[in-house]
Amino acid sequence: MLIRSDIITASRHDIDQEFPALILAAGASRRFGRPKALLALSEGDGRKRTLLDCAIGQGRLLSRDVRVVCGAWYPLVRFRCRMQPSRWVPVADWNEGVATSLAAGIRSVGPRAKGVFVLVADQPLLDKEALRAFGEAARCFPGLPAAADYGRRPGVPAYLPRWLWPEVLALEGDRGAGSVLAKAKATRLNIPGVHEDIDTPEDWARIREALSRIGLQARQFPD
Template sequence: MLAAGASRRMGRSKTLLETGQGTLLDQAIRQARLMSSRVTVATGAGYPLMRFRGRVQPACWLPVADWREGMAASLRAGIASLGADARGVFVVLADQPLLEPAALMAMGKAARFMPDQPVAADYGGWPGVPAWLPRWLWPDILALEGDRGAASVLLAAGATRVEIPGVADDVDTPVDWAAVRLRLSRTGPTTRQCRR
């Protein structure tokens, strides 16, 4: 999970925003566990406070020394932390709390069924995160620099794009957070139970 950014547009650490079910990071760790039981959080700004304020702990906290470089540094650190037996890695962000759980579980199943095929969320024809990066794709990911994610690598590799409701609802600004928080209040676990 990429959670190392400074949240400049938010003006404060977005990983610590309270969702009603814990912090935004707590929610993201729960989402990541739908795809893999081993969740590693790449950290930078906001660490170690996010570790101590969170109610849900990952399998591993991974401080990224050069986190100020951007997403590429977190991707490199995450891949470098994996063992020789890893067939690939799921990449998720800490700021997409409205991702559809069933779609995340389906992505996890797809990656296990065809582990050599990259899989990515569809952003109107462009691949993005959440994503599955098979091991053969890692050299291209490790070559990325700056605040660039893996979208261009996934596109060039012909990643299978899947619809994951909620990918466009990320939290970057206070306005984003107000809209997402309102939707969370309407779609939380308690609300879902009452709709039966």
Template structure:
């Protein structure tokens, strides 16, 4: 992207990270942000503050390190963890609420957003799967674990549109602007 994408401005919603924190609040009141590149600038420019920040010093090794850092910071009484990415600003609120309801109804079951034939994030990863999280390496993320575990699928509109390149951002920003019109 050429700069910290978490700081991209989402029309009417602050930064991309502010937006993600708002999405995560549909799932839980206890929000933890795992930050790597650009910390503490990203934290300073974030207007919505989570309950806590975790700094992933090894972020260059891939997204598995961020996931491991976040899970490792959770207490012994936690039943599972919701995982939300910072680069999916088009997620449907009703789909997120459905994910939260299903996780609360059956906290032992892994759940994730439906991507057609596979499952991914946003997701609920129950504690029983955490040992598998700590075995991940590189850019392997929650989807690997969710699909191996046969996770339940939740329809969440907007999961296909993430922001990885300037072209993605132009497309997503156009969609966001159309929503505002």
């Protein structure tokens, strides 16, 4: 039984190396006025987690190898988080835009990666069962790009297979991988909660109220 357990563990580790998850959290949160990643979310037991803790929990639904791409508020966010990722990826030129952060995240992964999952830190209402299904679909078809369906466009959460990386690395400024995913005709998946992101204090008040109704622990964190 011990040998069998070791085999299963090794297999899982291999999968993590092949499918790491990147959380893009390098921005300055200028529209919000303070670091969104450190916004506090209350759990049912009275404990508090940050918005970035929540995003790391989402990443763990996709992979055990979760990397946080950080910049403007690093290392403060590192010390305030209760959940720690597999790796922090600081970006010195984070202010050049999301394309720089995405490139830094991709360059941080090893040669065995078949693709990367990409999430952002301000979508705490993502449905965890839909995320799990998204992760399993990417593993079944590792060469196919996939992304959340936003109606007219694909967006995060997204899965970028390795063959798409050169196009993603060529992006500049405040451009994410949406245009690359659209050009590649990425498979679009329904992930409830993608439209509920946090840009302003008004967004945060509305989403915090929604979280208090549904319960953060039941909604987001791995069992």
